[in-house]
Amino acid sequence: YVSLFVYKYIEPLLNNLDNQFRGSLPRSLGCLLQADGYSQLSAYERKRLKNITENAKFFAALKLHEVCMDSEHVLRISGVWKAAIHPIGNFSWFELRKLLLLFQPQVPAGPLPMVPEDQGGNSELTEDLLTTWMRISEVLLVKLVIFGQDMLTSMVLSEENIRKVVKYRVCSMAIHPSESILFVAAGDKSGQIGLWNVSEEGAHVFVPHSDPVSCMHFSPFNPAHLLSLSNDTLRCGDVTRAVFDEICRSEESLSSFDFLEDNASTAIVGHWGGNVAIVDRRTPGTSSELSADIGFKRTRTVHVHPVNKQYFMAAGSVDVCIYDVRHLKSRGNKPVSSLKGHTKSVASAYFSPVTGSRVVTVCADDKLRVYDTSSLSSTAAVLSTVRHNNNTGRWLTRFQAIWDPKREDCFVVGSMARPRQIEVFQDTGKLLHSFSNLDCLGSVCSINVVHPSKNILVGGNSSGRLHVFKE
Numbered sequence: 332y333v334s335l336f337v338y339k340y341i342e343p344l345l346n347n348l349d350n351q352f353r354g355s356l357p358r359s360l361g362c363l364l365q366a367d368g369y370s371q372l373s374a375y376e377r378k379r380l381k382n383i384t385e386n387a388k389f390f391a392a393l394k395l396h397e398v399c400m401d402s403e404h405v406l407r408i409s410g411v412w413k414a415a416i417h418p419i420g421n422f423s424w425f426e427l428r429k430l431l432l433l434f435q436p437q438v439p440a441g442p443l444p445m446v447p448e449d450q451g452g453n454s455e456l457t458e459d460l461l462t463t464w465m466r467i468s469e470v471l472l473v474k475l476v477i478f479g480q481d482m483l484t485s486m487v488l489s490e491e492n493i494r495k496v497v498k499y500r501v502c503s504m505a506i507h508p509s510e511s512i513l514f515v516a517a518g519d520k521s522g523q524i525g526l527w528n529v530s531e532e533g534a535h536v537f538v539p540h541s542d543p544v545s546c547m548h549f550s551p552f553n554p555a556h557l558l559s560l561s562n563d564t565l566r567c568g569d570v571t572r573a574v575f576d577e578i579c580r581s582e583e584s585l586s587s588f589d590f591l592e593d594n595a596s597t598a599i600v601g602h603w604g605g606n607v608a609i610v611d612r613r614t615p616g617t618s619s620e621l622s623a624d625i626g627f628k629r630t631r632t633v634h635v636h637p638v639n640k641q642y643f644m645a646a647g648s649v650d651v652c653i654y655d656v657r658h659l660k661s662r663g664n665k666p667v668s669s670l671k672g673h674t675k676s677v678a679s680a681y682f683s684p685v686t687g688s689r690v691v692t693v694c695a696d697d698k699l700r701v702y703d704t705s706s707l708s709s710t711a712a713v714l715s716t717v718r719h720n721n722n723t724g725r726w727l728t729r730f731q732a733i734w735d736p737k738r739e740d741c742f743v744v745g746s747m748a749r750p751r752q753i754e755v756f757q758d759t760g761k762l763l764h765s766f767s768n769l770d771c772l773g774s775v776c777s778i779n780v781v782h783p784s785k786n787i788l789v790g791g792n793s794s795g796r797l798h799v800f801k802e
């Protein structure tokens with residue numbers, strides 16, 4: 332059936348494509364041709380299918396599916412897709428995409444060498460970049476710069492500070508704490524991680540995951556370590572050993588993580604299925620220490636209190652609750668505090684960075700809410716509510732509101748408003764500033780990250796481009 336489908340619909344489709352989409356055939360496709368239905372084909376059809384295989388045209392289908400996931404290209408090729416899907420009548424675009432996903436090569440389990448995606452022989456440059464990363468991770472002076480509105484307006488975006496860093500939609504970002512070199516990591520929908528020295532031309536791409544990289548942080552204890560999480564695995568890219576280690580591998584889909592202690596040896600990991608797990612990097616193996624049912628249908632983000640590290644917050648369907656990790660057990664967990672009022676799914680919930688006395692959440696009910704968590708009472712009070720269009724739709728990553736790590740009272744969030752902008756709010760709900768640039772910023776930046784000590788903001792869009800606003 333599958334092969335018939337491929338034969339009937341993909342092949343004519345491929346004939347419509349530009350040569351740039353044609354490539355060589357991945358081995359996995361050979362297996363596909365053994366699938367059901369092959370036997371129903373006539374000898375001629377079988378021969379023809381074989382020819383198609385040998386002509387290695389299927390790879391184009393693979394490429395095509397990758398391209399399709401990138402909203403930038405969807406309009407351009409959707410006409411071709413429609414033409415191809417039309418004769419099938421009842422095959423939806425999503426079914427087709429699911430089918431094509433079967434062909435995507437999987438990243439193997441276990442440690443992976445830190446070698447870049449083939450970028451046409453600039454591996455020496457990658458060496459240099461990794462050396463830079465190592466060097467800037469050795470000495471760290473973190474100064475707290477408190478900036479006000481003047482500083483915000485002095486941060487601008489210019490053409491040379493926009494770069495395509497990963498292939499597809501940006502799902503997570505991390506910024507190295509170095510003050511001398513601006514070094515940014517972006518994770519995308521396909522499992523790529525791009526590393527970019529902002530003063531340099533190109534980015535360097537690695538593929539340590541096969542699923543969206545939904546969460547990423549440089550270790551606060553040792554920024555030579557970049558931790559990245561996708562659906563099935565939490566990895567630690569250790570530049571000193573040039574390897575992406577595997578810290579945790581799970582059958583349950585992983586959504587997010589955060590470090591429980593300053594030395595980053597343990598982490599809390601959220602599962603799409605609702606549970607949270609404790610991972611200890613010192614214990615051998617890649618399974619978690621404890622998986623705890625916290626009564627959630629979904630856990631999207633987890634965040635550890637910046638001062639009282641025994642508290643962590645989980646946010647999911649409509650629930651946002653704070654728990655005490657010391658009392659976590661596999662079942663029957665009761666929250667220390669609940670942040671109530673959300674009427675739809677919550678995309679993120681984060682503690683304010685210095686004292687943790689505020690929490691900002693983003694909810695699909697089109698509201699940003701700030702809670703008072705200074706005295707962890709059973710129900711946290713809402714301090715302010717901001718109406719905020721969050722209707723990012725299918726092609727954009729959902730918005731997350733993140734605190735400026737240098738301040739207690741101000742957070743940054745992507746926006747659907749035009750002209751395109753990234754908004755900064757005070758905890759009172761007042762809009763402090765909108766980062767925009769009529770010439771250079773023409774797209775929504777769903778994912779943003781702010782430098783821990785400098786006035787630098789980076790926004791990532793849905794085609795893998797990063798935009799750096801700086802003084």
Ligand SMILES: *[C@@H]1O[C@H](CO)[C@@H](O)[C@H](O)[C@H]1NC(C)=O
Nearest residue numbers: 375376377378379380381382
């Ligand atoms: C298969 O390829 C061979 C050589 O390229 C060609 O002669 C033959 O006609 C093709 N058969 C079909 C069924 O397309």
Ligand SMILES: *[C@@H]1O[C@H](CO)[C@@H](O)[C@H](O)[C@H]1NC(C)=O
Nearest residue numbers: 403771773774792793794796
């Ligand atoms: C992402 O940003 C770049 C540069 O600003 C822009 O050219 C591109 O169209 C944007 N992508 C999308 C999907 O809007």
Ligand SMILES: *[C@@H]1O[C@H](CO)[C@@H](O)[C@H](O)[C@H]1NC(C)=O
Nearest residue numbers: 332336418419420421422423
């Ligand atoms: C959809 O297409 C398949 C294959 O052509 C066919 O077997 C099935 O009956 C169709 N379903 C509907 C609801 O038309």
Ligand SMILES: *[C@@H]1O[C@H](CO)[C@@H](O)[C@H](O)[C@H]1NC(C)=O
Nearest residue numbers: 456459460463512528530531
């Ligand atoms: C990165 O940028 C800095 C300047 O900010 C430069 O000294 C360094 O050589 C650059 N290149 C690499 C490969 O790290």
Ligand SMILES: *[C@@H]1O[C@H](CO)[C@@H](O)[C@H](O)[C@H]1NC(C)=O
Nearest residue numbers: 542543562563582583584585
């Ligand atoms: C994550 O992986 C599981 C299997 O491990 C799969 O069922 C699920 O659809 C995946 N989710 C996403 C968002 O890719």
Ligand SMILES: *[C@@H]1O[C@H](CO)[C@@H](O)[C@H](O)[C@H]1NC(C)=O
Nearest residue numbers: 591592593594595596597613
């Ligand atoms: C990390 O911190 C925890 C608690 O503060 C401590 O028990 C543990 O030994 C530390 N680990 C390392 C490697 O320093």
Ligand SMILES: CC(=O)N[C@H]1CO[C@H](CO)[C@@H](O)[C@@H]1O
Nearest residue numbers: 695696697721722723724729
């Ligand atoms: C009130 C409202 O329309 N909220 C929308 C916020 O965005 C999500 C998608 O991210 C929509 O599903 C909601 O309808």
